[in-house]
Amino acid sequence: MTEISHQTPDETRIVKYAHAIREAIVGEMKRDRNVVMFGEDVGPMGGVWGVSRGMGEFIGDQLFDTPISENLVVGMAIGMAMRGLRPIAELQYCDFVFSAGQEVFLNCATWRYAHDGRVDLPLVVRMASGGGGFGPEHSQCTEAYLMHTPGVRVVVPSTPADAKGLVTAAIRSDDPVFVFEHKRLYGTSGPVPEGEHVTAFGRAVVRRAGSRLTIVAWQDMLRRSLAAAEILAAQGIEVEIIDPVTLNPFDLEALLRSVKKTGACLVVEEAPRTLGVGAEIGALLMEHAFGWLDRPLRRLAIPDVPVPTAEHLVDSLVPSVDDIVATAGEMCR
Amino acid sequence: MTEISHQTPDETRIVKYAHAIREAIVGEMKRDRNVVMFGEDVGPMGGVWGVSRGMGEFIGDQLFDTPISENLVVGMAIGMAMRGLRPIAELQYCDFVFSAGQEVFLNCATWRYAHDGRVDLPLVVRMASGGGGFGPEHSQCTEAYLMHTPGVRVVVPSTPADAKGLVTAAIRSDDPVFVFEHKRLYGTSGPVPEGEHVTAFGRAVVRRAGSRLTIVAWQDMLRRSLAAAEILAAQGIEVEIIDPVTLNPFDLEALLRSVKKTGACLVVEEAPRTLGVGAEIGALLMEHAFGWLDRPLRRLAIPDVPVPTAEHLVDSLVPSVDDIVATAGEMCR
Amino acid sequence: MVDELTRRRILSTALLARRFENRVAQLCLTGEIPANLHLGAGQELAQCAALAALRPDDPMLYGHRGTAYWIARDLPLETILCDMAYREGGTNRGKGGVMHVVDPARGILGESGSLGGNFVIGAGVAYAEQRLGSGRVCIVFFGDGSANRGQFHEAANYAAVARLPLILLCENNGWGMSVPASVSTAVADIADRAAGYDMPGIVVDGADIDAVFGAVAAAANRARAGDGPSLIEAKVTRLRGHWLGDRESYRRHPPIGGDGPGAAAGAGAGSDGAALADPLDQIDPALREELERGFDERIEAAVAAMRSRPVVGVHTARESVFVP
Amino acid sequence: MVDELTRRRILSTALLARRFENRVAQLCLTGEIPANLHLGAGQELAQCAALAALRPDDPMLYGHRGTAYWIARDLPLETILCDMAYREGGTNRGKGGVMHVVDPARGILGESGSLGGNFVIGAGVAYAEQRLGSGRVCIVFFGDGSANRGQFHEAANYAAVARLPLILLCENNGWGMSVPASVSTAVADIADRAAGYDMPGIVVDGADIDAVFGAVAAAANRARAGDGPSLIEAKVTRLRGHWLGDRESYRRHPPIGGDGPGAAAGAGAGSDGAALADPLDQIDPALREELERGFDERIEAAVAAMRSRPVVGVHTARESVFVP
Ligand SMILES: Cc1ncc(C[n+]2csc(CCOP(=O)(O)OP(=O)(O)O)c2C)c(N)n1
Ligand SMILES: Cc1ncc(C[n+]2csc(CCOP(=O)(O)OP(=O)(O)O)c2C)c(N)n1
Ligand SMILES: [Mg+2]
Ligand SMILES: [Mg+2]
DSSP states (O other): OOOOOOSOTTOOOEEEHHHHHHHHHHHHHHHOTTEEEEETTOSTTOOTTSTTTTOGGGBTTTEEEOOSOHHHHHHHHHHHHHTTOEEEEEESSGGGGTTTHIIIIIIIHHHHHHTTTSSOOOOEEEEEEOOSSSOTTSSOOOHHHHHTSTTOEEEOOOSHHHHHHHHHHHHHOSSOEEEEEETTTTTOEEEOOSSOOOOOTTOOEEEEOOSSEEEEOOTHHHHHHHHHHHHHHHTTOOEEEEEOSEEESOOHHHHHHHHHHHSOEEEEEEEESTTSHHHHHHHHHHHHHTTTOSSOOEEEEEOSSOOOSSHHHHHHHSOOHHHHHHHHHHHTO | OOOOOOSOTTOOOEEEHHHHHHHHHHHHHHHOTTEEEEETTOSTTOOTTSTTTTOGGGBTTTEEEOOSOHHHHHHHHHHHHHTTOEEEEEESSGGGGTTTHIIIIIIIHHHHHHTTTSSOOOOEEEEEEOOSSSOTTSSOOOHHHHHTSTTOEEEOOOSHHHHHHHHHHHHHOSSOEEEEEETTTTTOEEEOOSSOOOOOTTOOEEEEOOSSEEEEOOTHHHHHHHHHHHHHHHTTOOEEEEEOSEEESOOHHHHHHHHHHHSOEEEEEEEESTTSHHHHHHHHHHHHHTTTOOSOOEEEEEOSSOOOSSHHHHHHHSOOHHHHHHHHHHHTO | OOOHHHHHHHHHHHHHHHHHHHHHHHHHHTTSSOSOOBOOTTOHHHHHHHHHTSOTTSOEEOOSBOSHHHHTTTOOHHHHHHHHTTBTTSSSTTSSGGGGOOBGGGTBOOOOSSTTHHHHHHHHHHHHHHHHTOOOOEEEEEETTGGGSHHHHHHHHHHHHTTOOEEEEEEEOSEETTEEHHHHOSOSOGGGGGGGGTSOEEEEETTOHHHHHHHHHHHHHHHHTTOOOEEEEEEOOOTTOSSTTBOOTTSSSOOOOOSSHHHHHBOOBOTTSOBOOOGGGGSOHHHHHHHHTTHHHHHHHHHHHHHHSOBOOGGGGGSSSSOO | OOOHHHHHHHHHHHHHHHHHHHHHHHHHHTTSSOSOOBOOTTOHHHHHHHHHTSOTTSOEEOOSBOSHHHHTTTOOHHHHHHHHTTBTTSSSTTSSGGGGOOBGGGTBOOOOSSTTHHHHHHHHHHHHHHHHTOOOOEEEEEETTGGGSHHHHHHHHHHHHTTOOEEEEEEEOSEETTEEHHHHOSOSOGGGGGGGGTSOEEEEETTOHHHHHHHHHHHHHHHHTTOOOEEEEEEOOOTTOSSTTBOOTTSSSOOOOOSSHHHHHBOOBOTTSOBOOOGGGGSOHHHHHHHHTTHHHHHHHHHHHHHHSOBOOGGGGGSSSSOO
């Protein structure tokens, strides 16, 4: 699979995505003792995804295991954030935003607002999304649900560098930030700046420049789109690929800049099609780019079914490189 | 406020929306003793919205109060539905889908699928949505969240007749159905057929015919749109108004029929703009009506903020009749 | 035993809260203030005695019943009225109303409108106090009905495991809105649940200032000493229904009217049809008169101040979603 | 005391489940089956004894640990293997895999992949049985870690209030994945929580067939008599880590290897470094040999049958969302 091109070409240190997240957390924990991380199995085991592996030095002080109590995990983050700590809560799967539904969608999202900004919630919720083989309750990409929720930030790092930079920025943010870490990316590698590295929210990145079509994709769908772009390029079709980097805030300007140039847009995402992020992009383009669009938006997404367990079934539902090549090809015919 | 025109012009019995829902429930309870309803305060008090008021004859048998335990309320409905009952769970506010987040978004939505259809979940969750004066955690319209969730049906009755017909259909459905009952509609009246009345899912209704613009709206926004249409008509602008009736299934054909005629679409909804139902409608129109649209989609919705408590603040955020008149007017200029 | 000065303060706060609430009820009935208060009548003594046993900046997640929580923390009546009336001069400028009064410096952190949230958020607050070594204790007030939310369990368990400085204070009035505890709750004493978390569970008479104060003071000492959380259950009486205007038709017997604003505001009858005992009636009339002296003037001054404030502008509705 | 026939059945089922699991582990290690089983080794006796005390169609919400739940209900091994291998011939055709084995006629209702769901869903099942007068009892199996989800509390309370025919059977193995109970749970005995719901709470040794059977039989009688739910806690040993392949590096001492597939599949060491006692070792070797006779043939026949089945077609991924 094509690796996602890095943002900092002078940087040569190659690091895994999971490791990059850890660097961000460790860096911030050293910088500020009020940064604490907790969740199920994040302590001695290092987390189900290994993100906190090797962080033993922090256990007991800034890193601790919780009971299997998701409402508590997110609720505690809220309470801690109110009182001067900078909590990082880990949910093992991003499906579990619903296991702490009241705390995520009602409390995190509305506390500051309801109390007129007198209480800030500088908290981070880290979660693993997507992938296959885990079943319907452990495989979803729930970012659209959060993006429909005013009051929370939504961050979708696609490269190790962005993982480090966005997690750092999330920890420093004074707002509740939900970080989606894609399961298929944890093991991917890329250049990551050493030391402090902060990635700004709200700035999309052009991962590949092209003139015929704008593809919007992030995380695993970005990797697939980049692979598809190579194939398309061999066919003489140059597509532009935009990684939104954060979904809230969403960089509308970058999207419009690209679509103005290409005249068409394809959104590729690993979530149910209806009211997936692509729906919002479609509506935004209608509202802001109606005059420039010469072809209708297309969306590649999971048809409206839950995520099955068997990997080959998942593969049959999630947009593939071939699907992207075919659809983009059609759009550029 | 303009009353929503009725579907059955020969019907003259005028009944309130809350009462129509009760008629549906009572009718089904009498028809099938396995229909049971429960929730907080639905028993002797008759529910916070009065829907089960006067249903004392069913208390203890088919109607009962639960503890303040939303996970239990929805979870019980699932278990009961598996074993031959036809449960109707009431959540006092539709914001509380998140208080039972795991049961609603994970269990209800995926149980049948994960178990390959060997277990059906013929359950209904009834909830009050929208309105003003109740604060950020008691005022939302959460239908978009459910519409993004494969595996659950989403029903948004706008008239007393539809309230009766859709609740009846929901109880008879073998799938999990989430019924949004709008707080501002409970007290509204309209003609309701006596006796058995079933409204099919997936059939949108043209609430007002017109040629210049298609407005999609439901519940309180439908009422406001109808009022706006009168004003627009006085200005010589005839708009068509489509009530989707159910959001899952969604009647795309009816929408396309109308937009093909009018060439433009305005969605009015009482939810945050980003990834509100309007986003999906925008994307669908791009995909299916690109050639016919002569003006871009517009969306009137709550700007991306939580719902405040003070009614005048709510009024400043939720699309008003004036907003609709102004936007529709602009679109038809 | 509570010392005399503290006792007077508790009584005085409770009396003021009652009188204030009665005035608020009047303002609601005339439509000047939206009627979305859950009346605290009958529960003020327990609330005030509990808070008197804590430090003025110990963080609290209050319940939805009445105004005594804030008055006990010296939040001006005017401020509370402005929140109720969606006017400038309150704490949340129309966004939260009476549900979300907030003043962190006084330990008033706000409220989760969805029941259960306060438990787990309170655990986080207690965690922070412990970690920061502030010596503070977090108190979470909650009703018996709310104790049936799952968050109660998750928070109680973890607070005990981590020995968090947390006091779970249940105001057991026997009702969750219209549902009597017998229909909703498997145990008569919520405090019985403490054993499941290896924490002390104490039942006290919520009308007994000494008992409430003593239990909370002991729990606070325990918490500050690093010995963890406590569950205290105060048996209280909900004198006037769930909300302002609740006629409690769901009670088996028809409600019995009283006089004064309370009567208009609620029913005030026990489920057996007997009039409910008001804990404030136990106060010696002479003492009560002395303590209440000047209340009406204070309250009217607050009402006047509230009236002089403008209703919040609609621009506020678009502010405070995120940190600017 | 369990009668001899029943005892033999319990032992035989447990032994078969173990042997089957070992074979499954091999198939996983060779990649023939995806390795997402949570091994049941050490907990089978408790599971089988509990189910032996119930009727074959009493509904159950099983836990995620092992295969004994289904074997005890006579679900063919081939069926289980097909579910594991995403082949036709299983119960969920690749959609649910080993997490969501289902067969309502055998009382196997499926599983909530998100922990906690089974409690409240189980309460609903029990409610339905009660209302339909089926005389059936619903059993919910769960781990000690899962007992810290809020749903435990909501379900236990209401089951007690409504006297639902529900048995909450905790398999306390002292671990929630990598987290020892001492770090996650305030009480040593989950059964202590029963008092908070006014229901019986019984602790039994999960390796003691008579104790488990007796406790479940009594709970079932109680439930069928209309006297409500029970909480039974079986102390069990998780012999081989959380998942297949879990080397349990989080245990204080390095894991000690064994031999056979179990060793490859997990560590099998106590937190003090001592080898864990396997409850199946208590079985008299001669009896064990007798009971295990024919197991390998049955298992291999099932493996062969599984192999003869096609992998489910991708069209199944788009089916069963709604009732057609
Ligand atoms: C999650 C949730 N469910 C329901 C409600 C609605 N509600 C508000 S107060 C209340 C009753 C609370 O009873 P209790 O906790 O005993 O407190 P009391 O009102 O008796 O003081 C209910 C059901 C809510 N706000 N949040
Ligand atoms: C809501 C939720 N949180 C976390 C998980 C991940 N998870 C699966 S099994 C498990 C440990 C369960 O421990 P316990 O209940 O004691 O059962 P055991 O594995 O010990 O048999 C965890 C944390 C999950 N599936 N659902
Ligand atoms: Mg109460
Ligand atoms: Mg365990």
